[in-house]
Amino acid sequence: MAKFDDEFELKNGYFKINNSSNSSRSPSWFGTSSSDCKATCWQNCDCLGFDVPLVNGTSTGCRFWSVDCQFFEDLTASYSFVLSGQATPVKPPSAKKNGHKWLWVGIAIAAAVLVVVFCIYMLRRRIVSGKNGTKIQKILLKFMKSERPTDHVIAIENDHGNIRHPDLSVFTYESVLAATSNFSEANKLGQGGFGPVYKGKLANGREIAVKRLSKCSGQGTGVLLDWKKRFNIIEGIAQGLLYLHKYSRTRVIHRDLKASNILLDENMNPKISDFGMARIFSHDELEENTSRIVGTRGYMPPESVEGIVSVKSDVYSFGVLMLEIISGRKNNSFYNDDRALNLVGYAWELWKEDRGVEIMDPTLVETCISHQLLRCLQVGLLCVEENAAVRPAMSDVISMLTNESMQLPLPTKPAFYTERNPATTGIDRRGPPIISINDLSNTDLEGR
Template sequence: MFLGSDYDILYNFFFYLPNAEKGKRISVGTILATAVSIAIGVLLLSTLSWCWVTRKKEKMIGDANDIINVESLQFDLSTVIAATNNFSHDNKIGQGGFGWVYKGKLSNGQEIAVKRLSKSSGQGAEEFKNEVVLVAKLQHRNLVRLLGFCLEGEEKILIYEFVPNKSLDYFLFDSDKRACLDWPTRYKIIGGIARGLLYLHEDSRFKIIHRDLKASNVLLDGDMNPKISDFGMARIFGMDQSQANTNRVVGTFGYMPPEYVRQGLFSVKSDIYSFGVLLLEIITGKKNSFYHSEYAEYLLSFAWRNWNEGTASELLDPILREFYSREEVMRCIHIGLLCVQDNVDQRPTMATIARTLNIHSVALELPQRPAFLGYERMETTQSTSRSIPESMNDVTNTELAPR
């Protein structure tokens, strides 16, 4: 759309512009060419202006929607206190690195899980709200759903859907309860965790690195479907970003990859390493820590030794020995060992893992010796070890209590 001044410019070009050299009028062709050029320029400027205004309006609408989303997710502290019986000790169902988790019930009868962050978490109010909006937008059947939050005074509280069958470690590492996890159930759990991570890494609006995947952060619903929980350490990546670096290494020993421990580097392959450890734990029913048999041995070393000696089937939890699919077990052990490779590039992607679990004809590379096999023995009750750089003062071995 041309303004009045635009018409004046075109009129002058047609009728009043003199020829500088000859004192004659410019030829009709020159005038037309110039006019067309100016018209195109004005049209381009008008289009760019329209795009800028439209984009600004969309951003304002987006910001407004985020504000609306935040408001719709906010719970009053009085509501949370009533739901948890004033954070009663009897309502405690777990503890993580950022505070306690309580079971609660809203006035409409809906059961919830309330995560009360410690006052020393160090996260500001705006950052907390931004994280809430982000996590609330993550919708997948294998991720725990965020229902809302509470931010009053010094209280920072997250409200999640309540998942009735507690956490995976509650069953997996208990000599009696792990009988509830037959092989089909364990294989379903492995596949569900893989799909949840695939969503975080590739299929959601953002590329998200969980950074604390472990058995206690996998909850089980009424049908024993897995739901990945606890995004307190998660980080968002740009879609073209491959890795990041941190000077503050946090997480749980045994699930952290070597490049993260040594250099503070993390990427989607960090989650792959954690997934591999968890996969081997599900198969063996043993924690990734030193345990005593005829001699003390680390789980990854134990898995690699049996794989290398052709006795990989010995890794299977003895409680499963009579009813299992040998093909599925061997494939899972193979995948697990590939995930815990020292070389980041040798670890598969979650897309490859998910495809391999569903299509057994997919060929796999042969694994090499896993990372961390040369580390000294450490006591699992300690929060740090001589094998870890001294700067790692935020590494824990905290396990969630039964949910």
């Protein structure tokens, strides 16, 4: 038995006198109890350990072994008591098993601690994320409940079946993913300069279109739009406006028609989007004087400064958009030394000087049909007339574009002018304007 911290260790094995030493002493005997044997061996500095042999099944006492002996571990032998540090340092089998046992216990405890720490981290992260999400949602909901008038917004049905007139509809990213099947290619409608557009369906069955902005977005892929495609786009937009103005169940005035609100599908068919500023008329209503001015600078007709809204408001915007499509330039991209000059003014000057073909986008040189281009220029100038009453209706616009034998009236000086000080336009008198926040095309966040 070996001693650790004043204790003996019980081992399987046997003692053997060293043959190399002639002075090795034979084991001595002490006939007493095991506790007495331990005390006796402990008090003797030469005592290596002791065993308790059995003779005819009866104990004859303790047999002490001196330091001249050596202990050999043998799992088949009887137990012996060995003092620590004196015998061969071999652990008994039970110690090895216990060592492995505690090793696995330690590994299990460490793993459990790691799992608990990870769970606490994820739970805290979810709580923080939830708090931030709730905060953002509250801000958006507060914005939805703003004091802005909602008479210009079409009533919609939310996911809970409630009818209301919100200024802004808020959707979670998860709901958009679900609606578009995780932006699957099967739902892709087209590709724009700022990213692809996908169709989707909300939980209540309402169909939506979602533009997914690209990290490396750029404005336009103009080379891909030859003259035939552009003319088809112009005609398609005109057909869409005709439906809204005449064939829809209720007459709809879009009021924010511009390039960034036209979506193209995989076949380059145009779709009018973003009806956030639209206004509903009954079919017997021709125009209305509203208390707010809405739209995007450059696409707004002059009468909009006085709050007058009619189908001719969209006609004016369509004329500007058509001039942009055939020229490949924005309405507000023209400047000279003494005054700002927009695309409408530039087109009018070319028309007066019989140089209308010069408005053509340079990328259209090989595909353009010149007489169609000039016809589009003339129709565009008719749509942007100063006087709304002389602007053609969308049904007449379609006839002018498609019927080449139709005689077109001559345009007069269009409604183009340099930007005026908002204080002189009467905007303050009628309240702040509502302008589009979509700055992907010609949007400007300043008052008109």
